[in-house]
Amino acid sequence: MRFTYSVVLALGLALSAAAQDAGQQAIPKSGGDFSNVTVPLVKVPEGVILVKGAWASASDSVTPVPEGASVNNEAFSAPYFGMTYQLPSGWTQKYQGPPPSETGRYVLAQLSPAATSNGTARGSILIAAQDMFFTPLPAHNASELIHYMSEHLQADYQPESPPAEARIAGRDFTVFAYWSPVAELHWYVLATEIRCHTVQFVLSSRDTKLLEALVRSIDKMTPSAEASPTGGAVGGPVPVCIANYARDENMTFRTEPVFTERRSNAIPVRIVIDKEGNVKHIHFLSAFPDQSKAITDALSQWRFKPHQRNGERVEVETGVLFGRQPAVGPAQD
Amino acid sequence: MNKAKFLRSQAAICLSGLLLTTILSAQTDPGVQSANRGTGATIINPANDPNGFTAFFNAGSGQFQEVEAVAGNGLGPRFNSNSCSSCHLQPAVGGSGAAVNPQFRFAGSSVAPRDTTPSFITANGPTREARFPFFFNPDGSVNFNSPNGGVEDLFTVTGRSDGGACSLAQPSFQAAINVNNIIFRIPTPTFGLGLIENLDDSTLLRNQQVNLNNNFGIGGAFNRNGNDGTISRFGWKAQNKSLLLFSGEAYNVEMGISNFIFTQDRPLPGEDTFGTGLPTNCLNLTGTGYPENVTHPNGSPSSAVIDDISAFANFMRFLAPPPTGGVILNGQAVSAANISAGASLFSAIGCATCHNPTVGTTQVSNLVPALSNTAVHAFSDFEIHHMGSTLADNVSQGGAGGDQFRTAPLWGLGQRIFLLHDGRATNLLDAIEAHESNGGEATNVELNFNNLSTTQQQQILDFLRSL
Numbered sequence: 001m002r003f004t005y006s007v008v009l010a011l012g013l014a015l016s017a018a019a020q021d022a023g024q025q026a027i028p029k030s031g032g033d034f035s036n037v038t039v040p041l042v043k044v045p046e047g048v049i050l051v052k053g054a055w056a057s058a059s060d061s062v063t064p065v066p067e068g069a070s071v072n073n074e075a076f077s078a079p080y081f082g083m084t085y086q087l088p089s090g091w092t093q094k095y096q097g098p099p100p101s102e103t104g105r106y107v108l109a110q111l112s113p114a115a116t117s118n119g120t121a122r123g124s125i126l127i128a129a130q131d132m133f134f135t136p137l138p139a140h141n142a143s144e145l146i147h148y149m150s151e152h153l154q155a156d157y158q159p160e161s162p163p164a165e166a167r168i169a170g171r172d173f174t175v176f177a178y179w180s181p182v183a184e185l186h187w188y189v190l191a192t193e194i195r196c197h198t199v200q201f202v203l204s205s206r207d208t209k210l211l212e213a214l215v216r217s218i219d220k221m222t223p224s225a226e227a228s229p230t231g232g233a234v235g236g237p238v239p240v241c242i243a244n245y246a247r248d249e250n251m252t253f254r255t256e257p258v259f260t261e262r263r264s265n266a267i268p269v270r271i272v273i274d275k276e277g278n279v280k281h282i283h284f285l286s287a288f289p290d291q292s293k294a295i296t297d298a299l300s301q302w303r304f305k306p307h308q309r310n311g312e313r314v315e316v317e318t319g320v321l322f323g324r325q326p327a328v329g330p331a332q333d
Numbered sequence: 334m335n336k337a338k339f340l341r342s343q344a345a346i347c348l349s350g351l352l353l354t355t356i357l358s359a360q361t362d363p364g365v366q367s368a369n370r371g372t373g374a375t376i377i378n379p380a381n382d383p384n385g386f387t388a389f390f391n392a393g394s395g396q397f398q399e400v401e402a403v404a405g406n407g408l409g410p411r412f413n414s415n416s417c418s419s420c421h422l423q424p425a426v427g428g429s430g431a432a433v434n435p436q437f438r439f440a441g442s443s444v445a446p447r448d449t450t451p452s453f454i455t456a457n458g459p460t461r462e463a464r465f466p467f468f469f470n471p472d473g474s475v476n477f478n479s480p481n482g483g484v485e486d487l488f489t490v491t492g493r494s495d496g497g498a499c500s501l502a503q504p505s506f507q508a509a510i511n512v513n514n515i516i517f518r519i520p521t522p523t524f525g526l527g528l529i530e531n532l533d534d535s536t537l538l539r540n541q542q543v544n545l546n547n548n549f550g551i552g553g554a555f556n557r558n559g560n561d562g563t564i565s566r567f568g569w570k571a572q573n574k575s576l577l578l579f580s581g582e583a584y585n586v587e588m589g590i591s592n593f594i595f596t597q598d599r600p601l602p603g604e605d606t607f608g609t610g611l612p613t614n615c616l617n618l619t620g621t622g623y624p625e626n627v628t629h630p631n632g633s634p635s636s637a638v639i640d641d642i643s644a645f646a647n648f649m650r651f652l653a654p655p656p657t658g659g660v661i662l663n664g665q666a667v668s669a670a671n672i673s674a675g676a677s678l679f680s681a682i683g684c685a686t687c688h689n690p691t692v693g694t695t696q697v698s699n700l701v702p703a704l705s706n707t708a709v710h711a712f713s714d715f716e717i718h719h720m721g722s723t724l725a726d727n728v729s730q731g732g733a734g735g736d737q738f739r740t741a742p743l744w745g746l747g748q749r750i751f752l753l754h755d756g757r758a759t760n761l762l763d764a765i766e767a768h769e770s771n772g773g774e775a776t777n778v779e780l781n782f783n784n785l786s787t788t789q790q791q792q793i794l795d796f797l798r799s800l
Contacts, residue, residue: 028502032603035508037473044466044475044513044727049772051466051480053734054554098774101552103545110550110776112783124780128550130734137545152546156681169415180681182674185784191549203550204781225662239590246548264557265732286554 054265056099057292059282060214063272066129066197066283067100070107076127078107081194081225082238088217090114091125100285102266103326104131104319108199123205125214128196131285133243133319134268136326138242142191142198143227146174149189156180168192169221172229186211190218193229195317196241231317239272240309245318250304253275257298257322260290260319267291267323269299275313295322357499360791362761363662363798366747371593373425373523376653376703380532386651386701388636393648395488396641401616407625409589410598410615411486411501411649413462415444417645420520420587424748427652429522430460434749439488446490451506458758461517462587463487463510466727466735468603475514482728483602484586485509504601516726517755518569522745525654526567528695528709529742530576531721534564536693537715544714549683549777553716556731556739564732567716569754571739572730580645583606584626591624592642617653651701654710655745660798667795675796678789682781687740687774688712690710712743712800721773724753736772747798761794 026032044050058065069078070319071093076085092114097107111125132140139145146163146318153159167173171192179186189213201216232238246254265286272281279299284292307316375390398418401408414436422431434457440450453461468479472797474585485504490496496607554562554683558569567573573582581594591598600611619625628640639647660667679685691708692715698704717737725736733739738754752764782790 032468032607033601035469035473035505040511041474047722049725049736051729051735053737095776096771098772102554105552107550111779122784126550126777182677183681207435264562316796
């Protein structure tokens with residue numbers, strides 16, 4: 001027995017030595033591609049986007065931004081647009097939308113009946129916004145955008161009612177309805193203009209009675225009076241919005257950003273100019289961090305002539321497009 | 334039988350009948366279609382090939398299937414596989430990963446004798462490459478301030494008969510798994526890529542303009558080449574501009590073979606970033622110097638003298654798009670009417686906004702008439718879109734961030750086994766469901782899909798397997 005054990009032991013040691021002779025290099029030190037730690041430390045969180053490309057950001061966290069909408073306690077709230085919408089009973093938002101696009105498109109909310117809802121309603125509400133300073137589509141306002149949509153409806157759809165002006169929730173809306181015969185799905189599009197954005201409620205369902213009920217629920221909204229198509233009233237907290245305002249005749253000093261990396265993306269930026277003509281707020285719809293920094297450095301030096309309405313100085317909100325310019329010019333003046 | 338027992342038996346029958354009805358009526362992915370659709374043929378019409386490119390396609394096909402070694406070819410010192418066609422095989426040479434994963438047999442064999450098989454490589458799982466989103470710190474923890482994202486090759490030449498004294502450790506895959514610092518990619522199919530390569534940027538931009546008129550909340554952008562600013566279009570994040578670049582990168586990264594575009598042996602991302610590099614005894618293992626693959630000096634005729642990456646590019650460039658075909662579901666042929674209805678539904682609910690059936694028509698080709706003025710039915714807009722937190726891999730490539738992916742072309746989907754960028758899904762329904770998540774552009778379209786009837790959803794699945 002002892003003899004057998006010795007042989008096994010000797011054989012094992014020999015194999016071990018041989019393995020070390022011909023084996024791989026010593027295990028590399030931790031770092032880079034290697035970690036010698038066998039006990040999990042801090043894990044990379046699942047389902048979190050940590051490495052971002054061009055993304056939205058702002059110069060401060062206090063000033064509301066368009067993408068700062070939320071759904072809480074069965075209510076949709078968009079402070080930037082001065083909107084609050086009480087969701088239909090049993091409806092919720094399961095997933096938040098993507099960041100703003102480089103063409104100025106926002107997904108503010110995506111609503112549908114909760115999986116736990118006892119109701120049989122099947123449909124969805126997409127609340128979206130299009131920054132009219134940056135849309136590549138040939139439209140200047142909500143009405144034009146909806147008319148363009150109706151005139152370029154894909155072959156999959158048939159119009160149910162042409163674009164028409166309507167008064168909903170005390171506001172001017174453009175309303176358009178179409179449907180897909182094959183999918184038996186109907187879409188109601190309700191669009192209104194707020195702060196030089198087209199804000200859209202896109203309702204979709206096979207059930208037109210449900211859609212009509214959803215329209216009635218939207219009619220109960222009480223949007224802020226400040227959220228007018230062209231911004232706030234004189235003296236109010238919301239600046240007036242003016243397309244293409246960063247022109248030479250409105251400015252006393254302008255310098256261009258110096259980018260340290262060559263990139264090829266469009267960088268849409270909304271700025272708020274205070275009553276003295278300084279840039280007080282910068283909102284990047286889509287920019288890489290190095291681009292945001294370079295643009296912020298430049299914008300902090302820009303000076304505008306104070307803008308007046310009815311003899312009073314007012315704050316102005318406008319858009320500036322840096323980087324790649326669109327193939328088709330944005331719909332401005 | 335007493336009354337109570339009778340009622341119980343009747344109830345059981347009713348219940349089982351209801352269950353059966355539910356199972357039969359639920360939508361089902363018809364699965365991988367096995368009929369030969371003729372995929373893998375060349376797009377070139379031999380009768381209309383004035384420049385003789387059929388010979389280049391054939392030569393490229395041969396090179397694409399060559400099994401590389403260290404000696405004579407320059408394999409390694411790190412690699413994921415040893416032949417283009419080992420990864421690009423389903424349903425024909427040039428495709429995506431096959432049912433049997435060749436990588437599972439490498440470790441312990443003559444291919445990679447001293448290596449161990451990472452746990453995510455299985456016999457019948459997806460053929461994969463691995464990336465670490467972040468580098469590790471010297472103490473072994475994840476360095477969240479240092480994005481990595483480069484390919485961590487699975488195997489080494491250590492112990493090979495032609496590997497010399499080179500001795501390398503495999504990256505710390507298990508440690509990366511332990512801290513969730515690892516993501517995967519599967520091979521993209523290469524059928525029809527010559528058409529995609531020959532789309533002018535203006536065609537893609539016009540398509541984008543049309544796409545923006547959607548009511549699904551979809552935006553989109555293009556990844557662009559850092560050198561000339563034009564639209565890049567190959568790879569999961571549209572990070573590669575051309576087929577030659579695509580070939581050169583893959584030869585270097587996946588097989589470790591230096592070439593005219595990537596002229597050095599490639600260390601791991603950390604070995605490169607931190608200046609360690611590859612050990613001296615792992616360099617120039619062929620003894621020929623660099624690049625390891627060059628134009629064959631003594632070949633004849635002309636199609637045989639070009640370097641391998643040009644040959645690979647020619648093969649992919651002249652591969653025809655995958656033909657559509659009939660669909661078998663539960664042993665029965667799906668009617669053409671159902672497939673046609675599925676195509677209409679696919680478009681109506683918004684899938685086609687990104688997975689555009691026909692993005693446009695190619696420009697005039699200087700190579701073969703078959704690549705000229707041809708409609709490209711790739712089911713892609715070749716834009717990058719935010720796909721949200723479920724699919725995000727936290728790897729940035731060019732202008733694409735960690736959650737942005739190129740719209741995957743769907744042509745050939747009927748015969749694909751593994752789906753999504755990392756092969757996590759084999760069922761179309763799972764792949765569709767992964768399209769909705771926080772931060773994703775496709776969530777609203779997914780809601781539309783959910784609003785369809787079971788029959789309509791089935792028609793979409795049938796249609797997708799016809800591609």
